[in-house]
Amino acid sequence: MRRPLRIPLAWQLALAFFAVSTLALGSVGMLSTALTRSQFRTLLSEQERARVEAQLQTHLQAGGTLATFRPDAGTGTLGTGKQGEHPARPERGRRSLFILTDPQFRPVGAGPGVPPLGQRERAAAVPVEVDGQPVGYLVARGRPDIEGANAAFLRRTAQAIAWATAASALLAALLGGWLARQLLRPLAQLRSGIAALGRGEEPTPLPPRLVQDELSDLLGSFETMHAEVVHTQQAGRQLTADIAHDLNTPLTVIRGQLEAMLDGTFQPTPARLSRLNDQAGRLARLVGDVRLLAQADAGELPLRARRIPLAGLLEDAVHALADEARARGSRMQLEVPADLNVTADPDRLRQVLDNLLGNALNHAPGSAVTLRAWAEGSGVTLQVQDAGPGVSPQELPHLFERLYRADPSRQTGSGLGLSSGLGLSISRSIVQAHGGRIAARSAPQGGLIVEVWLPDVT
Template identity: 40%
Template sequence: MGKTQERLRARRRVQLRHLEGWPGRPRGKRRRWGLRNRLGRAFTLTALLAVILTTGMTVGTTMQVLAQFRPETSVTLTAADWDALVRQAGHTIMGGAIRAAIVSTLLSTVVAALITRQLTLPLLRLADGAGRLQAGERGVTLPVPPRNDELRALTLAFNELTVSLARQEAWRRGLVADIAHDLRTPLSVMRSEIEAMQDGVQPLNGAALGRLHGEVLLLARLVTDLRLLSLAEGGALSLALQPVNAGETLRALADAHARRAAEAGVSLSVQAGPAVTVQADPDRLRQTLQNLLDNALRYAAPGAVELGAATSGDRAVLTVRDHGPGFAPDSLSRAFERFYRADASRTRDPQGRASSGLGLAIARALTEAQGGTLDARNHPGGGAEFTVTLNTPPS
């Protein structure tokens, strides 16, 4: 199962716990003042008042009847007179009971109306807010109920949802703009080259075809990277997790990039013990480390790049550190954003290799898909350092 799906499930569990009880209060108090208990106490109190009122009025009427129709000791009643007296007393008691029932019904209606108004007002606001969201409005914020109950938790969750939706909408617009920009640039170059060839300004030779081929490769890499990133973040990426020797992987990576590093004026070094083993997909791990090394060669040249691997408890830590200028304060928090470049003009390395701007985002997505984490920081000794933390194989 992908890391993204695990995060979604964990978020749902947190939201369910948030609805069952809100943070910051003891669990006993949450149960005491919960919405379900409030309703139970309110309706119990209403029923109790209705019963007490009905019983009291009925008993009072009965006592009045008995006092009114109490026969005198010197008076003798015939059977017909006694029957008439009983019927009259029954009618009087029945009338008192009906009046008590009417009063109890009115009282219950008033109390129920007050309670339901307190309960339905936040729900009506939520329904109105949901309708506004459906209509396309963003940034909808609802007033939070004062009582610490499920309605308050639900309203807070709704407000958090609207803020998240607004943030995602802004991110989506920015992403679409970035994709359009990265697609438009090579397409514009290809169009201008082809039109120049058609007009006879640019000769159709191997150099021109080579430039067109380079732009096509950039487009193909951009599309491939977008698909890979989508699969990794969606948990649909096929992985074959197995024990992988981290030191051997780093040394093989350094050997493969030795010529490029030399051309860029970068010295590569590997510091890894032979016993550092990680539980990962070999191809995806190599791709992750290659993206990190590619970033170091692209933005930190000339200088030194150090690759390292060590074990920390039941986790393995792999590092890629350069001795370049490091991250600017506002760039560090955005290092793993899609299409973000600290220097927008540096879309290619000194050797002219094209960059899709997705390398670090793909590296983090691949790492998280394998159950690990990827972090970036400015090393205290200078330069930028990326840290990949992965599980070690089970013993």
């Protein structure tokens, strides 16, 4: 298949500027030339009429008559001729520009049988007055021929218009090329940005533009997308490395214990088998968490939402962690109205509560952990508050990122569902799948507050 001709967009725009300007300027030039010629003819005709009218007035004031009037030669002439001859006969080689009539619009010297002029010619007639009284009329017949110096003047005028049109078209082409380069500069920046994105490079800050337009918006959106893609790629690589590390740790423990048991170094006691089972459970939880996040990313997280009373669900979540709280010296508090309901998947919502409560117990041992719920607007708000060391403002925006761990004072302990570093990410995915939102903030008196808002869809 023949490869199509490639013409840069800048050239296309420059050619478009040139074509449009040439067409427009050519049309204006042709119209100007025609209008100039027409107006010049009208000017000559008016000058001739005024000259003949002045001569006729002088002739009549000197005692002459219409029949004896003979104008001097000009650009056009009129003659009366002898009785019965063709009126307004011009000199040889010239044509008559005007017909001279009497007050009754009868051509002078035309004889008694010639009828007066028609209404159209009468409307265009110019009266010739002597002492304020009309003594006749001049009626234009045709337009003057343009010859000699007049023709040369019009020719030079047409040439000047043509040269001006050509110069303007050339200037428009040059200006169009420059404007095309300026207008397409953002596209060149966008192309280089796409190439950098393909290489996985960090986005380069774009220079500010003097004029903000749709291309500026496009570049801004692409720059934001570029930064997000690079961040996602980096987060994906980090996630893979962290998951590989988290998988390797329990696998190493399990493999080492099994090898020791196989070669007789260790005896397979119930305690050692229990530790192996804990490590296998940790592996299973991590794999399940990764699978759940993959489903959430693909928009395939299964939800079985129904109308449920919140009080019972929250009490079960608190009671399930009561022993762990006592072992850590923490107190669990629950504040929820008895008649508060919400439309949600109870299993997924329980998973969110387990993650948030377990996170609070791990990070705030020996303090109170409070779970509250209340109706807010068109939905329901759940709040988990602990009295631990809290989180710095710089770390708050990253809490829900995958495998993100805050400073060591708030790092996860063992076995409460967040050892994989994915608990808060999973909670966010579940909440968003319900159409809700989740956010974290520091408590004024210390500690962390995590709030979940769910729409109350009935």
